[in-house]
Amino acid sequence: MSGITVNELYKTYKGSAEPTLKGLTFQFEKGKIAGLLGPNGAGKTTTISILCGIVKSDTGEVFIHGLKQDAAHREAIKRLIGIVPQQIALYPQLSAVENLTYFGNLYGFKGKALQQKIMYYLELFGLEASAHKEIHKYSGGMKRRANIIAAILHDPQLLVLDEPTAGVDVQSRSMILQFLRDYNRQGASILYTSHLLEEAQSLCEEVVIMDAGKMIVHGHPLTLIREHATCNNLEDVFLHFTGHAVRD
Numbered sequence: 001m002s003g004i005t006v007n008e009l010y011k012t013y014k015g016s017a018e019p020t021l022k023g024l025t026f027q028f029e030k031g032k033i034a035g036l037l038g039p040n041g042a043g044k045t046t047t048i049s050i051l052c053g054i055v056k057s058d059t060g061e062v063f064i065h066g067l068k069q070d071a072a073h074r075e076a077i078k079r080l081i082g083i084v085p086q087q088i089a090l091y092p093q094l095s096a097v098e099n100l101t102y103f104g105n106l107y108g109f110k111g112k113a114l115q116q117k118i119m120y121y122l123e124l125f126g127l128e129a130s131a132h133k134e135i136h137k138y139s140g141g142m143k144r145r146a147n148i149i150a151a152i153l154h155d156p157q158l159l160v161l162d163e164p165t166a167g168v169d170v171q172s173r174s175m176i177l178q179f180l181r182d183y184n185r186q187g188a189s190i191l192y193t194s195h196l197l198e199e200a201q202s203l204c205e206e207v208v209i210m211d212a213g214k215m216i217v218h219g220h221p222l223t224l225i226r227e228h229a230t231c232n233n234l235e236d237v238f239l240h241f242t243g244h245a246v247r248d
C-alpha cells in the first residue's frame with residue numbers, strides 16, 4: 001500500500017486515564033485528497049501528529065508512501081511531508097520573506113532559487129504586497145496562507161493540514177481550497193482535517209470519520225451519502241455515525 005496506512009494505533013497521553021487512540025486503523029490511497037473527520041476530541045490532531053512523527057504512539061504502526069514511520073525513515077518521511085499545523089507556526093516579529101527564508105534554509109534551500117520560489121508562492125497566495133511586513137501585522141487569513149507556504153517550500157509529496165480553513169475569511173478559504181486542488185492535480189497527496197463538512201464533501205475523494213479514537217466509517221463522501229437512505233449530505237452521515245450529543 002503506497003498511500004497512508006495506519007495500523008492499530010493506541011495512544012494514551014501521560015496523566016490521562018483514557019486512551020486517546022484505541023486501535024485506530026485506516027488507509028488512504030496515494031494521490032488523493034483525503035479528509036480525516038470527527039467531533040472535538042476524536043483524536044484527529046493526535047493521529048496527524050503520529051503520522052508526521054511529532055508524537056509517538058504506544059503501539060501500532062504507520063506507513064507513509066511505503067515507508068514505515070520509525071527512526072530509520074524519520075528523515076526521509078520528513079522530506080516527503082509538508083505539515084501545516086492548526087496553530088500558526090511563524091515568527092510574529094519577522095516578515096513573511098524572513099520567515100520563509102528561515103524555513104527554506106531548514107530544508108537546505110538557499111540563495112536566488114529559494115528567493116524566487118518564495119516570491120512565486122507569495123504572489124500565488126496574494127501576499128506579494130505584504131512580503132516584507134511583519135507577520136504580527138497580518139490578518140488571520142494572511143497568516144494561514146503564509147503558514148501553508150512555509151510547509152510547501154520543499155515540494156512535499158504529501159501535504160498534511162490540520163484545519164487549514166478554520167476561522168478564515170471567505171476569500172482566503174477559497175484561495176486555500178483552490179491551491180489544494182491544484183497541488184493535488186500536480187501529483188501530491190493531501191490529508192486534511194476540518195469541521196466544515198460541506199467543504200470536506202466537495203473537496204475530498206476519500207474521508208475517514210473517527211470518533212473516540214477509532215475509525216467509524218471510510219469511503220468517498222458521495223458513496224457514503226448514497227449508502228445511507230436518510231442522509232442527504234456528509235453532515236447527515238457524520239451525525240448518523242457520531243450522534244447528536246455535544247462534545248466538550
Ligand SMILES: Nc1ncnc2c1ncn2[C@@H]1O[C@H](COP(=O)(O)OP(=O)(O)OP(=O)(O)O)[C@@H](O)[C@H]1O
Pocket residue numbers: 013014016020038039040041042043044045046047
Ligand atoms: N498533549 C496532550 N496531553 C494530554 N492529553 C491530550 C494531549 N493532546 C491531546 N490530548 C487529549 O486527547 C484527546 C484528543 O485530542 P485531539 O486534539 O487529538 O482531538 P481532535 O479530534 O483533533 O480534536 P479537535 O477537533 O477539538 O481539534 C482530547 O481529549 C485531548 O484532551
